[in-house]
Amino acid sequence: MxxxxxxxxxxxxxxxxxxxxxxxxxxxxxxxxxxxxxxxxxxxxxxxxxxxxxxxxxxxxxxxxxxxxxxxxxxxxxxxxxxxxxxxxxxxxxxxxxxxxxxxxxxxxxxxxxxxxxxxxxxxxxxxxxxxxxxxxxVDSEHSAIFQLINPYKEEFERIILTASGGPFLNLTIEEMENVSVEDALKHPTWKMGKKITIDSATLFNKALEIIEAYYLFDTKNIDVVIHPQSIIHSFVQLKDGSLLAHLGFPDMRIPIAYALSYPQRLEKPSTITHPYDFEKLTFLKPDFEKFPSLKIAYFCLEKLSYYPTIMNASNEIAVYSFLEGKIKFRDIFKVVEETLNRIQKEDIKDETLEDLLYVDNLSRTIANSIVSEIQRNCK
Ligand SMILES: NC(=O)c1ccc[n+]([C@@H]2O[C@H](COP(=O)([O-])OP(=O)(O)OC[C@H]3O[C@@H](n4cnc5c(N)ncnc54)[C@H](OP(=O)(O)O)[C@@H]3O)[C@@H](O)[C@H]2O)c1
Known part of the structure; x- marks a missing residue:
């Protein structure tokens, strides 16, 4: 056992x-x-x-x-x-x-x-x-998919393409997104998850975090994002010869959970078995970086690495809980993260040890909290 x-x-x-x-x-x-x-x-x-x-x-x-x-x-x-x-x-x-x-x-x-x-x-x-x-x-469904696809091709893959549902606000304009409620943001179109990740899926910070996660898991910066509202394809791996490998299934976390539990074996029918006849049409769109600046921030952090992703993660967490508590509006989440990244004095920060990064994590939370307070004061 x-x-x-x-x-x-x-x-x-x-x-x-x-x-x-x-x-x-x-x-x-x-x-x-x-x-x-x-x-x-x-x-x-x-x-x-x-x-x-x-x-x-x-x-x-x-x-x-x-x-x-x-x-x-x-x-x-x-x-x-x-x-x-x-x-x-x-x-x-x-x-x-x-x-x-x-x-x-x-x-x-x-x-x-x-x-x-x-x-x-x-x-x-x-x-x-x-x-x-x-x-x-x-266990994350996208990374589980890539882990399974990439294993035979570690030396021969060109890039990773992460799929994103686009969240509940995919079809809203920036103006329409200004006044969305917590309740609206918690209505994920395809996945049922905890509150934090559900809000992250609405801002696409979930995908931003996954870009960095993919970098550390698969050692590549060649990571694209494609919007795929049906969440049937969990991600793609593109090989050097252009072949696109995909992992498909209904959104059901029990499949990647079962794989992680049983790796390198497979469990027999841990959940409902799907057939391509069950899928409706599959569509793919380019992500809108203006509507979802979270992706721009992620690529900036991917380029910089070091403590930048630590700042992104910590300030996003503060911003999400502040939104859930009604302290800031939905799109303020982007502002809090951008502004925290801008305000941290980088000269005296190190990234060598866990303590260094825990310090950055803590500092980012303090700065993000003060930005939340400023936003609240400006709204009064
Ligand atoms: N849900 C999904 O479908 C999904 C998919 C892919 C990846 N993930 C990732 O998996 C993780 C868990 O997501 P979830 O949706 O399962 O979250 P969740 O439903 O909110 O559950 C969170 C778990 O963490 C515990 N917890 C609460 N506050 C904590 C804290 N401050 N420090 C450490 N643990 C704390 C909770 O314990 P209590 O019950 O005692 O509060 C609970 O056991 C996240 O990193 C998420 O991004 C989730």
Whole structure:
């Protein structure tokens, strides 16, 4: 049996991971489960799968249990990252850089759904991987598709083409986008996901993060984006001879989750099996960089690398939660990220160690928060 630890077990990806494991209970043993603070859901899953160790990222959570051994906060959670075969990472945000680095140190493979960790700390993760046997198996549907397509052609591919649904505002004008509500932005046309990534899909910052994620996973800057509203093709890999390889399927995260759980094997029918007859027409459009400046920002950060993607990720996170809390308007998210990138004094910043990048992450959040406050003051 493969021994698995899941960090972020209570979220959209975490719950779907549990669904897949439930179907293949004889193949997997869950050794521990971690959430941020949702103990009710976590205890329910732990009971069902007879898991004794449960962790909470929120170290201030006031929780005790007779039934489970509780691990709270970073240091105690890091104690969990041993004697497993696979660490499944489905948290939001950047906390999981710590368990990811511990897994790499202990030669444990990582199924990575979380994209923020690679975007913000990709350089550090790559450096650690050089001295380890562990591998990262991407769970993000686009990167899972590319991972599967690219493997036989690592020396012969020309570029990666990421597909993007375009989100709920694909057909609005910039003016119409000005006053969209939180409710409108949370209505994703093809995927059902957590709130943060759903807003990122509406701004296309999700694709911006995925461009950087793809760079760190596949070692290329030759990355294009194509809008594909049906979300049937999960991404393309173009080979040197012009051949375009594509990975198709209905939007269903259980497929890439199952692949990451079973890699290098395949599970038998982890979800509904599709046939090309099931697909309606497939369409492709060029992305509009004026309407979605997030893509322009991503290519700028891809060119610069270093701490630039860290700034993009941290300021976007602040901007998204500020939008969800009603503090700023939808298109202000772009302003907050652009302005944070402009304002950070670059001369005295380093990018060599995790501490350097954690400093940038923190600084970006402080500056982004002050830009949010300025926007609020100007609106009064
Ligand atoms: N959802 C998708 O279809 C999808 C697809 C591709 C990639 N992803 C990526 O997968 C990750 C998870 O997305 P999701 O949609 O599953 O998110 P979600 O539904 O919001 O779940 C987030 C999980 O992370 C925990 N969490 C909450 N706040 C946290 C914090 N400050 N630090 C660390 N963990 C925290 C939550 O615990 P509590 O329940 O205790 O709050 C929960 O277990 C994201 O990086 C996203 O970009 C998601």
């Amino acid at each position: 493969k021994r698995i630890g899941i960090i972020g077990a209570t979220g959209s990806i975490g719950i779907q991971t549990i669904e897949v494991i439930r179907k293949f209970k004889n193949l997997y043993k869950i050794e521990f489960l971690v959430s941020y603070s949702n103990y009710e859901k976590l205890f329910e899953i732990a009971k069902e799968f007879n898991v004794k160790k449960v962790g909470f990222i929120n170290e201030n959570l006031d929780i005790k249990s007779e039934e489970f051994k509780i691990y709270k906060g970073k240091d105690e959670i890091l104690e969990l990252i041993e004697n497993i075969d696979l660490l499944f990472v489905s948290t939001t945000g950047t906390f999981s850089i710590f368990p990811v680095l511990k897994a790499i140190k202990n030669n444990i493979n990582i199924a990575l759904a979380n994209k923020e960790v690679l975007v913000s700390f990709g350089k550090i993760v790559k450096n650690h991987l050089k001295n380890s046997n562990s591998i990262i198996i991407p």
